[in-house]
Amino acid sequence: MPKFPKSASRPLALAVTLSVLLAACSQPQGATPTSALPADDLGLWAAPANVPADVPGELIVKVRARTPLNAQTLGLGALLLRAERLTPGGDVYRLTVPSGREAQALHTLSARGTVAYAERNHTYTPQGAYIVNDTFYSTLWGLQGSTTQPASPYGTGAAAAWARGYTGSASVYVGVVDTGVQIDHPDLAAQVWTNPADPADGVDNDGNGYVDDTRGWNFTDGSSALYTGNADKHGTHVAGIIGARANNAQGVAGVNWAVNLIPTKFLGTSGYGDTANAVSAIAYLTDLKVNRGVNVVAINSSWSGAPSQALYDAISAANDAGILFVASAGNNGVNADAQPAYPAAYDLPNVVSVTAIDKAGALPSWANTGAGSVDLGAPGVSIRSTVNGSTYATADGTSMATAFVTGAAALYASTHPGVSPSALKAALLASVTPTASLQGRTVTGGRLDVARLMTLP
Ligand SMILES: [Ca+2]
Numbered sequence: 001m002p003k004f005p006k007s008a009s010r011p012l013a014l015a016v017t018l019s020v021l022l023a024a025c026s027q028p029q030g031a032t033p034t035s036a037l038p039a040d041d042l043g044l045w046a047a048p049a050n051v052p053a054d055v056p057g058e059l060i061v062k063v064r065a066r067t068p069l070n071a072q073t074l075g076l077g078a079l080l081l082r083a084e085r086l087t088p089g090g091d092v093y094r095l096t097v098p099s100g101r102e103a104q105a106l107h108t109l110s111a112r113g114t115v116a117y118a119e120r121n122h123t124y125t126p127q128g129a130y131i132v133n134d135t136f137y138s139t140l141w142g143l144q145g146s147t148t149q150p151a152s153p154y155g156t157g158a159a160a161a162w163a164r165g166y167t168g169s170a171s172v173y174v175g176v177v178d179t180g181v182q183i184d185h186p187d188l189a190a191q192v193w194t195n196p197a198d199p200a201d202g203v204d205n206d207g208n209g210y211v212d213d214t215r216g217w218n219f220t221d222g223s224s225a226l227y228t229g230n231a232d233k234h235g236t237h238v239a240g241i242i243g244a245r246a247n248n249a250q251g252v253a254g255v256n257w258a259v260n261l262i263p264t265k266f267l268g269t270s271g272y273g274d275t276a277n278a279v280s281a282i283a284y285l286t287d288l289k290v291n292r293g294v295n296v297v298a299i300n301s302s303w304s305g306a307p308s309q310a311l312y313d314a315i316s317a318a319n320d321a322g323i324l325f326v327a328s329a330g331n332n333g334v335n336a337d338a339q340p341a342y343p344a345a346y347d348l349p350n351v352v353s354v355t356a357i358d359k360a361g362a363l364p365s366w367a368n369t370g371a372g373s374v375d376l377g378a379p380g381v382s383i384r385s386t387v388n389g390s391t392y393a394t395a396d397g398t399s400m401a402t403a404f405v406t407g408a409a410a411l412y413a414s415t416h417p418g419v420s421p422s423a424l425k426a427a428l429l430a431s432v433t434p435t436a437s438l439q440g441r442t443v444t445g446g447r448l449d450v451a452r453l454m455t456l457p
């Protein structure tokens, strides 16, 4: 949908984005996700150069119920170039105004009684990076634990939970709000949702406003195309941590041997996404649960950026629908209590903020912390998982750590049908293992312990 200024809408070539998310923004190292890096390079994903904090010429606005939306009701006159609803039938819009006139338009909108709020369309970046490599289970330290074979004491102990019979369920659905996902990757194909209500026939059979959302949706270009190659590396990696097919003598294993992953692409080719598409993706997943009977238990959010009322509202609506929202604390190497990154910093009952630890239990220098706002740590260094091209690679970042927690949430939900987001969050936080590097730097002072989680009632 060629509706937006070129800088904003196309996933791939587009423009710039926010600097916040790619953790390494503040340290432009020049590493790119696509190239093989030297073995001694940590491979933390560097942000693209010149990523803007906001999409030029775009605003997000929520109008009060039943307000017809046009230049007159908004008071924008010729400033309004385009308005696009973010969700079918909703009251939040992406407005296009002349680049450079955003502040003027915001000033006008904020004075209108018909406008609930107006804000800039921020950019968001993923929080992971990669090193190309081979794959075997013996290297998947994040799944191992102190009692598993092989053992890795700072892993999550997921393998110990498997040994007790907890391997997940295909009746548990997880939204992956990220780049696209290689949905035909041999270690993922069986784990990606197929929408039985909207077959690929050119018709919006289920009436949700998206034509042929058969495996998920691409919000960056308004299409059903979820995989275009290298641009979808990050989402493919995250998806594999949550639920790569296990015990199939191939590649890697996810925390869940069985799960249904729903890809929603909002991070574009240039390495960032924006508020508008994030809101649409979260609302899409919420609608699947509320109106279409899809048991979405969690959303994985391995990206971060600036605060947004529209983003907050979308996550709050997901909470009301019973969906946990697991978010990366960010890779900026800061105290997030003082320098919050969003959406991880939102104080909502369903938001879990995750930082990263390495195989020795240490906190990487780039991992954000916060005794008041970052909930727990999880494996986030040298994490091998699925990537585009039907291959595998290791990656570092709070993105990866976040996916472990989302995977744990799905595993717990498989044995606790109907668990509320607040109860699920409480279980994740109550079962952590105290960890020196996280003491005083996270809410729990501990790391994800899947083995212990699965012993809770
Ligand atoms: Ca549809």
Ligand SMILES: [Ca+2]
Pocket: 198, 199, 200, 201, 202, 203, 204, 205, 211, 212, 213
């Ligand atoms: Ca269809």
Ligand SMILES: [Ca+2]
Pocket: 187, 244, 245, 246, 247, 248, 249, 250, 251, 252, 253
């Ligand atoms: Ca496998």
